[in-house]
Amino acid sequence: MAENVTIARPYADAAFELARGAGALGPWSEALDRLAALAADSTMRACISDPKLTAGQLVQLVLDVAGTLSAEQQNFVRVLVDNERLQVLPEIRDLFVALKNEHEGVLEAEIASAFPLDDATLTSLKADLEARFKAKLNVQVHIDPALIGGVRIAVGDEVIDASVRGKLANMAAALKN
Template sequence: MAENVTVARPYAEAAFKLARDANALNAWAQALARLAAVASEPRIRANIDDPSVSASAAAQLFVEVAGDLTADQKNFVTILAESDRLAVLPEILSLFSAQKDAHEGVKDALVSSAFPIDDATLARLVADLETRFKSKVKATVQIDRELIGGVKIAVGDEVIDASVRGKLAAMAAALQN
């Protein structure tokens, strides 16, 4: 939802600045992941959507369920609860993660494959991508049976099409010329 992302953006930026300044980006990413999971739980969601539940009670619930949080992270949860923004924690996590990756020079790669990729093959593929793009690469794999075989990799706006379907399309285009 675009409006949730818009609402979440200033909170994600604030969390990122706090985490960066405290040299605790990984700790904040883990805490936000736990908090986003709590916010996505249907029973918790019903609780925070209930107008009879106070902001302090909702914040306390999140703090108890999310596990070990620092004082700054607990304060962040309290601010979200007081602003009625606990529901946008998944979007806050997504935006925070994007800022963290940009700060650390990590690039996202979407690897589409016709068949599941084993861990060893994926590790080799990621290593090759890191060499090619001269940065850390975080790969997400999705299965796309229409590729017939091979892989199609998207890193930023660059696409590497090593799929059978892509090669067949290239051959068809070459034959028409």
């Protein structure tokens, strides 16, 4: 939701700057993963919106369930609770990861395949894509039988559609003209 992203952006920026300054991007990323999963849980969402819980109780509940957090991360949770922003933790995490990837020169790549890719094919495809984009890629792969065959690759704003479905769509468009 665009509104949640707008609300989350200053918190993600602050967390990123704090983590970068401390040289702790990895630990912050891991902590935000845990906190985002916690905030997305239906039971925790009920607690977040429960008016009977005080801010202090909610902070303690989150800290107890979240596992080990640094002092700065605990303070971050307190700020989110005080400003009633725990519910946007998934968006904060996503924005933080985007900032971290940009800082580290990593691009997100999504590969959709009609069929499962074996490890050798995936490794080769990833190496070819990293050479093409001149960047390290964080690859997410999923199966999409609707492609019929081949793959569709999205890296940043660029999409490479080498699927049978894409070729059929191009052929149909050419025949209509």
